[in-house]
Amino acid sequence: MLRLVWLWPALATLAVGLYRIGTPVLWHDELATVSVINRPVGSIVAMLRNVDAVHGVYYLSLHGWATVFGHSPTALRMPGVLAMTAAAACVALTGRRLFGARAGLAGGLAFALLPTVGRYAQEIRSYAFVVLAASAAALLLLRALERPTVLRWAGYAAAMTAAGYVHLVSLVVVLPHALAVALDWWRSRNRRVPLGFVLAFLTAVAAVYPLIRLGERQAARQIGWILVPTGHDLAAIWAQILGGTMVTAAVVVLAALSFGGGNLRSAVLATVMAAVPVLAIWEISRQASVSYFMPKYLFFTLPAWAVVAGAGLAAVRWRGTVTGLAALALVALPDVRAMHQPLSHAAYTYPVEVTWFTPLDYRAAAAIVEQGYRPGDGIAFGQQRYALWWGVDTGTWYYLPNRIRPRDVLAGLSARERDDLWPTSCGDPAGCLGPEPRIWLVSKDDGTDPMATVSEAAEGVLRQRYATAEVHRVSGMTVALLVRR
Structure with a gap:
């Protein structure tokens, strides 16, 4: 030995x-x-x-x-x-x-x-x-x-x-x-x-x-x-x-x-x-x-x-x-x-508890989208009012199967296009939104209305065109299904 x-x-x-x-x-x-x-x-x-x-x-x-x-x-x-x-x-x-x-x-x-x-x-x-x-x-x-x-x-x-x-x-x-x-x-x-x-x-x-x-x-x-x-x-x-x-x-x-x-x-x-x-x-x-x-x-x-x-x-x-x-x-x-x-x-400070955020379960959030997805659905990520490094979009895309790739209706420049770690959101939400009958809004959960997690401009347009049909909460995240009015 x-x-x-x-x-x-x-x-x-x-x-x-x-x-x-x-x-x-x-x-x-x-x-x-x-x-x-x-x-x-x-x-x-x-x-x-x-x-x-x-x-x-x-x-x-x-x-x-x-x-x-x-x-x-x-x-x-x-x-x-x-x-x-x-x-x-x-x-x-x-x-x-x-x-x-x-x-x-x-x-x-x-x-x-x-x-x-x-x-x-x-x-x-x-x-x-x-x-x-x-x-x-x-x-x-x-x-x-x-x-x-x-x-x-x-x-x-x-x-x-x-x-x-x-x-x-x-x-x-x-x-x-x-x-x-x-x-x-x-x-x-x-x-x-x-x-x-x-x-x-x-x-x-x-x-x-x-x-x-x-x-x-x-x-x-x-x-x-x-x-x-x-x-x-x-x-x-x-x-x-x-x-x-x-x-x-x-x-x-x-x-x-x-x-x-x-x-x-x-x-x-x-x-x-x-x-x-x-x-x-x-x-x-x-x-x-x-x-x-x-x-x-x-x-x-x-x-x-x-x-x-x-x-x-x-x-x-x-x-x-x-x-x-x-x-x-x-x-x-x-x-x-x-x-x-x-x-x-x-829990990156274990055994000292991390208290300033709840762990985000990207896998569970993606599973909700996968289970309820219909062809023609869009997706949006409610992280614009938070630091982008929460990676709500990256985590959701990672755990979604490749066969499910809805259009990101509020996307701006991608991280790759910016030569950066993080993307930007659309500067003109009214122009970026398309004809999608339903949108999955995946966001970091702050305990409030999921639509409040996007930019103010995007929130206004979404509220005008869509109603919230479902809200699902998993650890640290919210998945809301928005249906066109």
Whole structure:
């Protein structure tokens, strides 16, 4: 078992990633991805010049994947599952280098048990790839410290470049990496080590620099809504990163046990890799013009938490290691189940409850339209008075079968035509409305008359020409059938 220390964690993570993979409804972050990857490559590149450049590599990669494997939820989520699976192997190999083979195996299995690992393996965003890049960078750094050759430093530079291109925030891992280099230099006094590290990191920064500049210009629009973090936010975020309050308590206990395992230097290093990036982003977000302090932006610390947890599990005898893993699995199970429910993907701060919106069940809304659709029906989307990133139109189109494609009677320019993430609505509703005898009005539910969810101009025309025949409400959404007067 210990000869292939990476295999069992990889298989366990693959199994966790596949658990109920098709069950959760896509939420609006994932729908933004769907909106982009359905476009031709040229259109994607044109959009990236205006918005979301930091996710460009992921969008282009997933576009190619979807071209081959399709656009079903399972197909689009598989790349993330495979990325987390590879990250588990890196975690196990890193743990073996720092603490020994048993700790590596235990750490890799602990990684698979963390609720956020299985949950965000299934997110149709880049977070699983950030975790993979960060775990690979840590492993390649340790290999370079063992034998500081040009080739090994090049591998580390490549991993850091990949980390930057899938999520710029992850570059903050350079801080604990610098500590690892300093500790190694203090022991060996080999000046080639810090020199190689600095050159490798500068190479990565130079490679990512164009994206850094573009991302700076787009940051205010994309993440300007994130609040400056407080001390309370810092206290709460650890459970959001690891995926549960009890899981976090268990991992902290295991981290403490790692300091008694006879390898204090490695225990300090792994703990710093897990905690310091979070503290650094918290402080940066308090000083910078925009905040980056979101739990999903900090999942790249998960590998380090798993490594230090594995060290704690290995600090006891084999029976204790097995018992500890079983206990961790039991503690994590309720959170794992909660994170794979139909509307769980909208709970992006779990276990802290999201209170400012109700999860939107695009799948249920589309099913209502599908069941009642008649040839000649039109469709409209009541999102004009809300931020367009709710993706009411994208979510409804995604879950409607291809045989049902009613005309969008209030459509303006599409997101593709605008080289943007979001479309516009028709500027002349009276002219855009056609002869449709019935219109399905699908909107984000605000608890009021569905017609009040469109623009004032569109509302006036709709009320003049149509009457509301049916109103259906599902989680976060309203589906109204409007019949021509």
